[in-house]
Amino acid sequence: MSATLQTPAGTLPAKDLVLSVKNLTVDYAVHRSTFRAVDDVSFDVPRGSTVAIVGESGCGKSTIAKAIVRLLTPTSGQILLSGQDIARMPARQLRPLRAKVQMVFQDPYGSLDPHLTAEDIVAEPLTLRGIRSAKERRAEAAKLIDQVGLPSSALGRRPAEFSGGQRQRIGIARALASKPELLVCDEATSALDVSVQAQVLDLLADIQQATGLTYLMISHNLGVVRESSSHVLVMSKGRIVEQGPTEQVLTTPRDPYTRALRAAALDPLTMTGRKPRDVVSRLNKVAPQGEPVLMEEAS
Amino acid sequence: MSVLEVRDLSIELMTTGGVIRAVDGVSFSIDAGQTVAIIGESGSGKSTTAMGLLRLLPDDLAVISGHAMLDGVDVVTEPKKFAKLRGRSVSLIPQDAMTALSPVHTIGRQLGEAVLRKGAMSKADLNRRCLELLEQVRIPSPDAQLKKYPHQLSGGMLQRVLIAMALAVDPVLLVADEPTSALDVTVQAGILDLLMELQERTSVAILMITHDLGVARLVSDRIHVMKDGKFVESGEVEQIVEHPQTEYTQKLLAAVPKLGHWDGEPQHNAPVFNPATSNTLNGAHP
Numbered sequence: 001m002s003a004t005l006q007t008p009a010g011t012l013p014a015k016d017l018v019l020s021v022k023n024l025t026v027d028y029a030v031h032r033s034t035f036r037a038v039d040d041v042s043f044d045v046p047r048g049s050t051v052a053i054v055g056e057s058g059c060g061k062s063t064i065a066k067a068i069v070r071l072l073t074p075t076s077g078q079i080l081l082s083g084q085d086i087a088r089m090p091a092r093q094l095r096p097l098r099a100k101v102q103m104v105f106q107d108p109y110g111s112l113d114p115h116l117t118a119e120d121i122v123a124e125p126l127t128l129r130g131i132r133s134a135k136e137r138r139a140e141a142a143k144l145i146d147q148v149g150l151p152s153s154a155l156g157r158r159p160a161e162f163s164g165g166q167r168q169r170i171g172i173a174r175a176l177a178s179k180p181e182l183l184v185c186d187e188a189t190s191a192l193d194v195s196v197q198a199q200v201l202d203l204l205a206d207i208q209q210a211t212g213l214t215y216l217m218i219s220h221n222l223g224v225v226r227e228s229s230s231h232v233l234v235m236s237k238g239r240i241v242e243q244g245p246t247e248q249v250l251t252t253p254r255d256p257y258t259r260a261l262r263a264a265a266l267d268p269l270t271m272t273g274r275k276p277r278d279v280v281s282r283l284n285k286v287a288p289q290g291e292p293v294l295m296e297e298a299s
Numbered sequence: 300m301s302v303l304e305v306r307d308l309s310i311e312l313m314t315t316g317g318v319i320r321a322v323d324g325v326s327f328s329i330d331a332g333q334t335v336a337i338i339g340e341s342g343s344g345k346s347t348t349a350m351g352l353l354r355l356l357p358d359d360l361a362v363i364s365g366h367a368m369l370d371g372v373d374v375v376t377e378p379k380k381f382a383k384l385r386g387r388s389v390s391l392i393p394q395d396a397m398t399a400l401s402p403v404h405t406i407g408r409q410l411g412e413a414v415l416r417k418g419a420m421s422k423a424d425l426n427r428r429c430l431e432l433l434e435q436v437r438i439p440s441p442d443a444q445l446k447k448y449p450h451q452l453s454g455g456m457l458q459r460v461l462i463a464m465a466l467a468v469d470p471v472l473l474v475a476d477e478p479t480s481a482l483d484v485t486v487q488a489g490i491l492d493l494l495m496e497l498q499e500r501t502s503v504a505i506l507m508i509t510h511d512l513g514v515a516r517l518v519s520d521r522i523h524v525m526k527d528g529k530f531v532e533s534g535e536v537e538q539i540v541e542h543p544q545t546e547y548t549q550k551l552l553a554a555v556p557k558l559g560h561w562d563g564e565p566q567h568n569a570p571v572f573n574p575a576t577s578n579t580l581n582g583a584h585p
Binding site for chain 1: 340341454483484485487488489491492494495496510511512513514515516517518540550551552553554555556557558559560561562563564
């Protein structure tokens, strides 16, 4: 399926791709055998765009994120970062490139060092960027904190003193500190209340408008995907089952799995049918053949 | 006839930062066969309301006042009498199925324990009742599942086990605290459908605590929107979702990411609240 659907990036010259993933495969060792978490996945992320990967737990979407930031080494395939393959690049060679790809993590409570102040957290990557003067680092950290919509009084406070949404803003500021070309947001708003989620998505959109930053959004939430991305990849069991412009994939999904995902997603304002039964019957209608969705989880 | 009648319930929590009024004078009732949802964001007091009604908050840290009549017992003023009802007339379906069950005991042992709350029975009867309950919650090959440990089942299956445990005692009220938040959406629909089917058969009243407006819309008859310990808006589900009156409810609805229409579902033609045309929401969200 992925071979027949061209990404909009496919028509662009290679230099305009921040990220190009080719035939990525990741195996995990399980007991004495292996589990293929990501199976021959290819996609492109054009500069300045937002591409989303959507799927349910265990589909491999976070494994892709980890491979792209090289928190793990893929089994095979290529990860081209501005044309340079980092898939199996040795650590020493990779180090100067790490700043180019930054990640915003899911858990705003677990991803910030509780001992550090917001200023320390944001300033740490600045040292790696080679800013030697402490004064300059402080000025830059203040600028970043301001960019993510936090008051300057936030600088001296520690993570425990912030709400989940504020912490996620600090996480974004920390990621921006390395001047990345690509920001990987792995379920960056899943732990937040809907109103806070809307604010964080707005912030990400504002930053993109101002700086032209590129995003790879990893999410299980179709609504978040629709509000944030222009292009979406739908994953199931380690494979991309469908990809295309977000609006098209959500209004006329072609793959049975995408249709099941769409049928099960609840939008209180536009959903029809007032009973779970309506959703279940829609689900069963679109479920992949011989594989009723509701029984899929039975082991 | 109300199964649960709550009048002017307040819950104060003793914290290191002082006394916090987490629930501030809420009143509501639930009839047999009815589902009432309390929706709100984190910190609104919705879970505290549920846990307070079950008297699962520590007595030295939570002060409950007001009235809550369940099965002829005032939950607030008669805690000793109510302790006998908990796990009999009223059951809880907790949020996180993965941690709600003991990892070192089998499903059968834990389900059996719930069944025995009703009274002693022979081993064979107990086994038969456990199998019957697992069948009711549509768990395939129940015989094999009884011997398994929680880590051997998926999240959706564990949630079904918890529902079976809650139903084991034929309760008149089920308190469901975010019963599907930890699950994938395709699994969520099945769990909610199961709950509704069981309600149809047993007329159990359900108090649903959720932050998900979609879930609330799907299962509930009435919705109470909670913020800072108070109900800011209460009403029939259609009224709340389609014609929200208060600014807070409107904002909450506007913040939910929109999915739009798709070709697998007929268009919804009823007049629906449109955040884009609502004056109070300018600038709330694009």
